[in-house]
Amino acid sequence: MPAHKVLIVEDDAHIRRLLRVALERAGHAVSEASTAREGLSLVDIAKPDAVLLDLGLPDRDGLEMIQLIKARSQATVLVVSARDETAEKVAALDLGADDYLIKPFDTEELLARLRTAFRHRLATQAERVNVTAGDVEIDLEHRRVRRGGEVIHLPPKEYDVLAELAKRPDRVIGHAHLLRTVWGPAHESHVDYLRIVIRGLRQKLEQDAAVPRLLINEPGVGYRLATGER
Incomplete structure (x- = not known):
């Protein structure tokens, strides 16, 4: 059984393939979207445990997507973006993103950050005090x-x-x-x-x-x- 369900929202097909391979190797079930519209639809249909979100989507800014995802899902949101400005990181975290990883990234670091996020999610669900x-x-x-x-x-x-x-x-x-x-x-x-x-x-x-x-x-x-x- 897959460890978790992960949704990739990314318009670059090469990066989607790279992420899919790494995630499936780690045992996760993966779904993909290349636009914000597809991504929001899959948030409702696939009900992912985590969303890997690019900020530079063709039909909607990724910062808006963070709020929309959080409004309809309990999924962990990990931003994976080429935007490395401090202001972008601050905005993403303030809007509810759980973590922020800058492209180009190491897939092992991404998997480690996902593991950490999932552990904290379980701890929160268990009302860890x-x-x-x-x-x-x-x-x-x-x-x-x-x-x-x-x-x-x-x-x-x-x-x-x-x-x-x-x-x-x-x-x-x-x-x-x-x-x-x-x-x-x-x-x-x-x-x-x-x-x-x-x-x-x-x-x-x-x-x-x-x-x-x-x-x-x-x-x-x-x-x-x-x-x-x-």
Whole structure:
């Protein structure tokens, strides 16, 4: 039985073939679409577990597609695009993409990112409330954080930012999402607020705050909580 159902939405036939071969080798069931219209139709018909989405589609911009897919499906959305500008990554993540891979890409890295996304999806479905990153344990149900078994007391904003990162570990969470969720919509541009909170978290949770290994910055995009599970 195939591991998962994966939909490729990509107008380049060569890339579709490359992705299909890699995905089928990994045991996945694959469907393909060369346009946004075909892709949305297959989201409804094939009900994929994941969608590999190109942003440069001939009939609709891929950024619009992210919202349309998320509105009708629980599928993981992995953007696979030649657009390498930071603004494009930020926009895709803020619109709901689960990950972003730049062309040209290594198929083994793509499969690894899919495995990570599927693990996190299962954890979410199981209502996972405990996340471990290094020697840090985050209990989302009881709002409790431990490092090396010792309870760490965090100010509310620090805990709220950490909790948002812990809900989607190993995935980049955009600045705007973190600011909107923790501070409110009026503060989406106040990235300095976020930097101050991350600095405080690193001082309390990292072995060496100057060389962070848990709270990782993606310049111009956002932050991720590294658990080492990928």
